[in-house]
Amino acid sequence: MYILAIETTGPLGSVAITDGAGNCSLKISGEEMNHLKDLMxxxxxxxDEWKLAKSDLSAVAASIGPGSFTGIRIGVSTARAVAQALNLPAISVPTLDMFKQRCDGMSLIVPIFNARRGQVYGGVFDEAGDDILQSGPYLLTEVFEAVEAHLEDVRSEMPCGMLQAASVKFYGDGVDAYAQELADxxxxxxxxxxxxxxxxxxDERYQDAGMTARAAVKKYRNGELISADQLLPDYMRVTEAEQKLKDGSLARERAAKMARFKAR
Structure with missing residues (x-):
């Protein structure tokens, strides 16, 4: 088994190859948002490093989002193109769920991606990787509330009413974007x-294709394979342009711009 994995939901695109036996090689772009140029x-x-022919590949996996809308489109479309060209199955890997690999049996894992204006794409996973708060779009305060409520529940079940060496780890670019909120x-x-x-x-805060590859191995063994056409992005919310088109504000903005132009 050899799986090619692609991750482009963050600023730095990356590609990995794994043999499913614990061996995985990763390359990360040296420039931000340079996915289209660097991936292939x-x-x-x-x-070349693995001395593999294209016919040796078993599947192509993509980190499908959420994250950068442009990055997701590039990564998913690239994975689809490779899978179609080589007649390979595809593997769809939800990006936030990749952070369940960080579960160490002791810590709550909380990935948060910056969605601006106090919003995040996030989730809260317990020590075993089970959902406390399912991956989705939230206000950052809602994520905090889910963490606090869970820990309060755990504490209430303790004989001494005190948590024993519990820890919460935050991951993702939301850690940087909301540094003050996290400090509070x-x-x-x-x-x-x-x-x-x-x-x-x-060095372990952000998503990369190595995580995509490891998640893909599990899906491959479980038979969770799809066709290239079924590999779709998961933005978790519509783009700003799509929302404006839906509610009619895009047309109003264009009309206003034309009116200002004609008035010159």
Whole structure:
């Protein structure tokens, strides 16, 4: 088994190859938002390093979002094109769920991607990787509330009423975008004795194709394969342009611009 995995939902695109036996090689773009230019050269470099022919590949996996709308489109369309050209099955990997790989049996895992204006794409996963708050679009405050409510429930079940070395780890670019809000939340959570709220270190904070590849191996073994045509992006919400088109404001904006232009 050899799976080619593509991840483009964040600023740095990446590509990985895995053999499903624990071996995985990763290449990450050196420039932000350079997905279109870098993806296929990085994939070819990995193929050459592994001495693989295109016919050796078993499937193509893509991190489908949420994240950067443009990045998601590029990554998914590239994976579809490769799968179609090589007549390979595709594997769809939800991006937030990839962070369940970080579960260590002791910490709550909370990935948050910046969706601006106090909003995030996020989820809250327990020590075993089960959903406390299912992946989706939320206000950041809703994510905080889910974490706090869960920890309060856990504390109430403790004989001494105190958490025992519980920790919460935040991942994703939302950690950077909402640094002050996270600092305030950490301060608030000091009331729960025994609980630590942490920002994941930068070298493991963000999504990459290695995570996509590992998730894809599990899906491959479970038979969760789809056709290239079935590989679709998951934006989790419509783009601003699509929303404007839907509610008619895009047409009104264009009409207003034309009126201003004609008035010159």
């Amino acid at each position: 050269p990085m994939a070819q470099q990995l193929m 939340f950490k301060e608030k959570m000091l009331k729960l004795e025994g609980c630590r709220v942490l920002n994941a270190p930068k």
